[in-house]
Amino acid sequence: MKNILKSKFFVKIFLILVLSFPVVQAQNLDVIDSLTTRLANSNERERISILLALAKCYQNSEQKEAIRYANKSILLSEKYNDQLNMGRAHILIGDAYTVSGKFDEAEKHLEQAKDVFSMVKSEKDEVDLYGYLGELYIKTNNYDKAEEYYLKRLKISKKIGDKKKIAWSINNLVSIYLERGKMEEAESSALEALKLAKSLKDKNLQINLHVKIADIIAYQHGDLDKISEHYQRALQLAVEKKNPRASSAININWAVTLSNYEKFKEAEKYFMDALKTCEQYGYHNRIILVYSGLGENSLGKGGYEKAMNYFVKALRVVNKTNNKKGKASIYRKIGAIHIEQGSYEKSIEYLYKSLGFYETLNDKSSLSVLYNYIGEAFYRLNNFSKAEENYQNGVVLCEELGDQKGIAVSYLNLGALKVKQKLFEEAMLYIEKAHDKVKKMGNSRELILYYNTMAECKYNQGEIEEALDLMLQVLNMEDKLKEFKKPEIESYTRLGTIYYELQKYEKAEMFFKKSLKTSIVMKSKMEVKNNYFWLSKCYEKLNKYEKGLEYYKKYSIVKDSIFNLNKIKQIADIQIKYDTDKKEKEILFLQKEKEYQTILFNSQKNELYRVNLEKDLERERKERDIIQLKAARKHSEIEQLNMQNNLQIAEKEIKNNQLSIQKSRLARELLIRNIIIGGGVLALIVSFFALMYYRQRLKTQKIIARKEIETINANINGQEKERERIAKELHDGIGGNLAAIKLDLSKLSNNSNRELQKVIKNVDGTYNEVRTLSHDLIPPKILKSSFEKLIKEYLSNLSKTCSFIINNDFYPSSRFNQLTDKIKIELYRITQELMNNIIKHSHADQVNLQFTILDKRIKFIIEDNGVGFDTENISKGIGLNNILSRTKALSGNMHIDTMIDRGTIIEIDIPA
Numbered sequence: 001m002k003n004i005l006k007s008k009f010f011v012k013i014f015l016i017l018v019l020s021f022p023v024v025q026a027q028n029l030d031v032i033d034s035l036t037t038r039l040a041n042s043n044e045r046e047r048i049s050i051l052l053a054l055a056k057c058y059q060n061s062e063q064k065e066a067i068r069y070a071n072k073s074i075l076l077s078e079k080y081n082d083q084l085n086m087g088r089a090h091i092l093i094g095d096a097y098t099v100s101g102k103f104d105e106a107e108k109h110l111e112q113a114k115d116v117f118s119m120v121k122s123e124k125d126e127v128d129l130y131g132y133l134g135e136l137y138i139k140t141n142n143y144d145k146a147e148e149y150y151l152k153r154l155k156i157s158k159k160i161g162d163k164k165k166i167a168w169s170i171n172n173l174v175s176i177y178l179e180r181g182k183m184e185e186a187e188s189s190a191l192e193a194l195k196l197a198k199s200l201k202d203k204n205l206q207i208n209l210h211v212k213i214a215d216i217i218a219y220q221h222g223d224l225d226k227i228s229e230h231y232q233r234a235l236q237l238a239v240e241k242k243n244p245r246a247s248s249a250i251n252i253n254w255a256v257t258l259s260n261y262e263k264f265k266e267a268e269k270y271f272m273d274a275l276k277t278c279e280q281y282g283y284h285n286r287i288i289l290v291y292s293g294l295g296e297n298s299l300g301k302g303g304y305e306k307a308m309n310y311f312v313k314a315l316r317v318v319n320k321t322n323n324k325k326g327k328a329s330i331y332r333k334i335g336a337i338h339i340e341q342g343s344y345e346k347s348i349e350y351l352y353k354s355l356g357f358y359e360t361l362n363d364k365s366s367l368s369v370l371y372n373y374i375g376e377a378f379y380r381l382n383n384f385s386k387a388e389e390n391y392q393n394g395v396v397l398c399e400e401l402g403d404q405k406g407i408a409v410s411y412l413n414l415g416a417l418k419v420k421q422k423l424f425e426e427a428m429l430y431i432e433k434a435h436d437k438v439k440k441m442g443n444s445r446e447l448i449l450y451y452n453t454m455a456e457c458k459y460n461q462g463e464i465e466e467a468l469d470l471m472l473q474v475l476n477m478e479d480k481l482k483e484f485k486k487p488e489i490e491s492y493t494r495l496g497t498i499y500y501e502l503q504k505y506e507k508a509e510m511f512f513k514k515s516l517k518t519s520i521v522m523k524s525k526m527e528v529k530n531n532y533f534w535l536s537k538c539y540e541k542l543n544k545y546e547k548g549l550e551y552y553k554k555y556s557i558v559k560d561s562i563f564n565l566n567k568i569k570q571i572a573d574i575q576i577k578y579d580t581d582k583k584e585k586e587i588l589f590l591q592k593e594k595e596y597q598t599i600l601f602n603s604q605k606n607e608l609y610r611v612n613l614e615k616d617l618e619r620e621r622k623e624r625d626i627i628q629l630k631a632a633r634k635h636s637e638i639e640q641l642n643m644q645n646n647l648q649i650a651e652k653e654i655k656n657n658q659l660s661i662q663k664s665r666l667a668r669e670l671l672i673r674n675i676i677i678g679g680g681v682l683a684l685i686v687s688f689f690a691l692m693y694y695r696q697r698l699k700t701q702k703i704i705a706r707k708e709i710e711t712i713n714a715n716i717n718g719q720e721k722e723r724e725r726i727a728k729e730l731h732d733g734i735g736g737n738l739a740a741i742k743l744d745l746s747k748l749s750n751n752s753n754r755e756l757q758k759v760i761k762n763v764d765g766t767y768n769e770v771r772t773l774s775h776d777l778i779p780p781k782i783l784k785s786s787f788e789k790l791i792k793e794y795l796s797n798l799s800k801t802c803s804f805i806i807n808n809d810f811y812p813s814s815r816f817n818q819l820t821d822k823i824k825i826e827l828y829r830i831t832q833e834l835m836n837n838i839i840k841h842s843h844a845d846q847v848n849l850q851f852t853i854l855d856k857r858i859k860f861i862i863e864d865n866g867v868g869f870d871t872e873n874i875s876k877g878i879g880l881n882n883i884l885s886r887t888k889a890l891s892g893n894m895h896i897d898t899m900i901d902r903g904t905i906i907e908i909d910i911p912a
Helices: 029-040 044-057 063-079 083-099 103-119 123-139 143-160 163-179 183-200 203-219 224-240 244-260 264-281 284-300 304-318 324-340 344-361 364-380 384-401 404-420 424-441 445-460 464-475 485-501 505-522 525-541 545-562 565-748 754-777 780-784 787-799 821-842 878-889
Strands: 805-811 846-854 857-864 893-898 904-911
Touching: 029 044, 044 063, 044 083, 063 083, 083 103, 083 123, 103 123, 123 143, 123 163, 143 163, 163 183, 163 203, 183 203, 203 224, 203 244, 224 244, 244 264, 244 284, 264 284, 284 304, 284 324, 304 324, 324 344, 324 364, 344 364, 364 384, 364 404, 384 404, 404 424, 404 445, 424 445, 445 464, 445 485, 464 485, 485 505, 485 525, 505 525, 525 545, 565 754, 787 805, 787 821, 787 846, 821 846, 821 857, 821 878, 821 904, 878 893, 878 904
Parallel strands: 805 846
Antiparallel strands: 846 857, 857 904, 893 904
């Protein structure tokens, strides 16, 4: 399958990098000192504008300081009813919260500014406000609202003839075009705006546009030198303007681009530069982007553990903000790593969390990637219907977005899924569809995935040589292959299986070891498990049984850590919880929408009433405060007098209580002592009788258990003796009589008498049936033949009359021939009973039997993919009781693992 951890090639992380419009950028200490001096020597009315100027100085570096100065300005503006400066202060606070990732607070202040400017007309301030609103809604993925405000901004800018505002408005619209994948409109608008920015000598705008042009080139897989040229120029301008907000954003975008071009070491350097700046100035949203980018970069180098550490750090930061898109992205990446490490229940838990956020945001680009991740998790769990559903969802979205690489990867996933289902014609259709798109990409990762998927399809159809030819083409690209760890693991494993099938076990061993080495580094449990299994098979064929057993044990341990029925149930619960939450959210949304409409209507109705009441309320508040102060003073005097009186009464009560307490303490201590002595004696008596009872009960249980085993053995021995007696009667009595009858008839017959010849033939057939029946009742083959050969012959004869496929495996086969006759006979009888039950009840189309001897224990596992049964409701029949009896007679135990419609696994464990 494809390497699900590699995201689609799209450099852009965010597009509003510096500012939506120009403000004071440089933190000129002289300017700040001058403003601070003026603030100390000015009156309250003058301080409003000075505080706003200080807030602007800190706007792009220290958001807390900007908010503090702007809030002080609002307090003074309210006092003097200065609506214009109050609106400007709310704009600055809103932008500061946007930069800090506190989007709800940002929206509240920007909407307050909007209310102010709806009453106090200032077209210049409206232009600034609409720019900031557009920036907020881009960061919260509400692109329709963002475009609405940017178009309003452009319209007003043209109306007032402000070229600088016009240029910034076009720059804002470039951001929208980029988000929506309209590359032609984005490129032409960006070049137009850059030309205008240079004529205006606006360095802030030039920074924005250089970064966006670099993003456009990267999106189109353009020349890395040209991309670096634009980033370098943007960074140079940001340093000149002393704008850390811009510098951090440029470094992040540049690092992501380098990572996507597989320049991992250089990318890490730019990420670390950005992280240092973001931590210094408290850019929380960008800290999330940096950690996330470092995680992606680590994955590109094959470091799962390091990547997971970075994503966890990103998650800690994102949980402190309201950044839904950031949460969704990190949950998706953590889920993808859990898939590769074999933790499928954790994987699906995180992926469904991510799905919930992306569906809320209606982020189709991210959803198209996420559906492939979820499909991969269900594919690994053999839940093919859910896997196909998610892969098809990915195809639909990729086609809608025009993402050719995404379509190719989804088709390859569907092809691999159909191969596993043995639907080879459908598989070939999907693989060929993918090839039409992959062949245009050159020696790419997708081409490696295509050869692997096609080779798997050929291998499963028995076309081993064709599969080898396809994989040799992958080896010709080995330098490219080593850049992608997951495809490298899959390719080496597939080559190993092909050479194993061709009986070239030394070559198979070499490729399995190569795959295992990378799998261990990547901590991919599923691939480690597969390589352990194949190496155990190789060493068995090479007669290296000790090493084979060692790797088989490792395989069993890893396998048990990945799969069990509880995990399947847990995953099903996650699916149900997701569907329920989704419906509840839809209902809650409709309720909130209705409440919002009601509140909106009432708020408009009450706004006029509120304005008229404010002055009356202020006057009444002052009068109330005066009355409360007078009342509080009188109440305090009364309270002091009451307190003195209460203190005198309390002192008398305390003295009386102290005497009572001393008397009661002495009485209580005496009572406790007597209780302890009596209780101790009683406890000793009870303990003695309990111990005697327990010993007697143990003896009784041992006698009962011994009698039960003796009864079972007697019953089984009786059955075997009765079988032996019946077999002898059939063989010596009826068999002998039939032989004598045949001989007499042969003397009477001649070749011309056809009727008599027919009777002789029937007698001969009846004799053979009686002879076979007597042998089955007490088969001498168990005592004379190889046990493995005996079981395989029985299963082979059975498969000729049954509609299902029977697979069996003995490990190590030589040990089974050394078992005692008693164990051989009982195992043979147990196998017969189990197969009879499967034939009667399971409706399976495949049965697997596994006989293993490990650590002086015989493990017999039989598994079918039939209808299963409910172990709590079904009663044990004669067959199941016979199996339990025979198992107990061998001092063994039996475990049944089954669910309705999920098949049955029965494991029998007995001493060797």
